[in-house]
Amino acid sequence: MVIKAVKFREHGFYTQPFAFGGEEGPDKFDSNIRYRGSMQNYLIDTGDEVILVDTGFPAGTPEESPDETSLGYTGKDICSYMEAFAALGYKPEQVTKILLTHKHSDHSGEIKSFPNAKVYVGKDELAAAELQGLTNLVPVEYTDGAYYNFPESQKIADGIFLIKAKGHTYGNSIVIVELDGLFYMLHGDITYVDEALYENKLSVVFDDLAAARETMDRVREFVKNHPTVYCGTHTPQGYENLEAKRVIDLDNPVETVFEEFDFSKKEATGKYICSVCGYVYDPADNDGIAFEDLPDDWRCPLCNQPKEKFNKA
Numbered sequence: 001m002v003i004k005a006v007k008f009r010e011h012g013f014y015t016q017p018f019a020f021g022g023e024e025g026p027d028k029f030d031s032n033i034r035y036r037g038s039m040q041n042y043l044i045d046t047g048d049e050v051i052l053v054d055t056g057f058p059a060g061t062p063e064e065s066p067d068e069t070s071l072g073y074t075g076k077d078i079c080s081y082m083e084a085f086a087a088l089g090y091k092p093e094q095v096t097k098i099l100l101t102h103k104h105s106d107h108s109g110e111i112k113s114f115p116n117a118k119v120y121v122g123k124d125e126l127a128a129a130e131l132q133g134l135t136n137l138v139p140v141e142y143t144d145g146a147y148y149n150f151p152e153s154q155k156i157a158d159g160i161f162l163i164k165a166k167g168h169t170y171g172n173s174i175v176i177v178e179l180d181g182l183f184y185m186l187h188g189d190i191t192y193v194d195e196a197l198y199e200n201k202l203s204v205v206f207d208d209l210a211a212a213r214e215t216m217d218r219v220r221e222f223v224k225n226h227p228t229v230y231c232g233t234h235t236p237q238g239y240e241n242l243e244a245k246r247v248i249d250l251d252n253p254v255e256t257v258f259e260e261f262d263f264s265k266k267e268a269t270g271k272y273i274c275s276v277c278g279y280v281y282d283p284a285d286n287d288g289i290a291f292e293d294l295p296d297d298w299r300c301p302l303c304n305q306p307k308e309k310f311n312k313a
Ligand SMILES: [Fe+2]
Pocket: 104, 106, 107, 188, 189, 233, 234
C-alpha cells in the first residue's frame, strides 16, 4: 500500500486570525502572521484498488488574487486537480472508492469524474448543496464502533478507516490509514495549518464549534498516543509530513516556515471567490451587481461565510 499527495495549488497562505480564531475570535490574533498554504488531496493505492481521499476543486475554479487584507489564499494553480491525479499515473476508471472528508468544493470538486467510484461520505453531510444530484454516494453510518478514542468509525478496506469527526462541517470525517506501524491521518480540514494543531486552535471555519472542539481534543489525544503522520489539505506540511513519514510530536513542533508574498495588483475581473468553499461570485450572474455593492451582511450562498472571506479572482 502506498499513499500519494495529489498536489494542485502552491504558495498560498492562511493568516493567524483565519487559522486560529475559531474560539477566541479572529481579533485576538495577528493578521500579519501568514502561514504557508497549498492545496493537495490524497490517493491510496492498496495494490488491489485505488482510493481517493477528496477530489480537489472543480476544473475551471479561478485563482484568487489576494491583497494585504486577505485572511486566506488557497494559492496558485500548479495544475487542475484532474491533471494532478493523471500525473500520478492513474486513470479515472481505476478509482473504486472516494472517501469524502466533507462537502466543501475544494474537497468534493471532481467526485463526478470517476465513473467506477463509490463515494463514502458521512450521512450528516448528505444535505449539502455540493452533493446534490450525485448517484454514487454511499452514506456512511459508522457502524463499526469505536476506533481507539474516536467513538464512531467504519472500516473501508484493510487498514483504512473513516472516522466521524464533526465540527468543521456537520458530516465531517477523517481518514486513518494504518501502514508499516504508522497511522496516517488524512484529515481534511481539522486544521488548515499544522501550527494550529500544535497550538490547539480551531480555525474560523466551522458548522458546529462545540463539535469541532471535541474533535480537536480527540485528534490531539490520538496523536499523543499513536505514531501519527498528520496529512492536511491546505499546508505544505501535509505532503512534507507524508513524504518524510514524519510522526507528529505535539511537544516538539516542526519549525514554522513563512513565505513572502507579492501583493502587486493584477487586473480586476470583477469576480470574487470564497476562500473557504471556492464559490465564485460573478457580477454577470447577479444582475451586474458588483461584489463591493453587496450588503455588508451578505454571505456566501454555498458555505455561509461573510464577505471578508472572499478574495478577488
Ligand atoms: Fe478545505
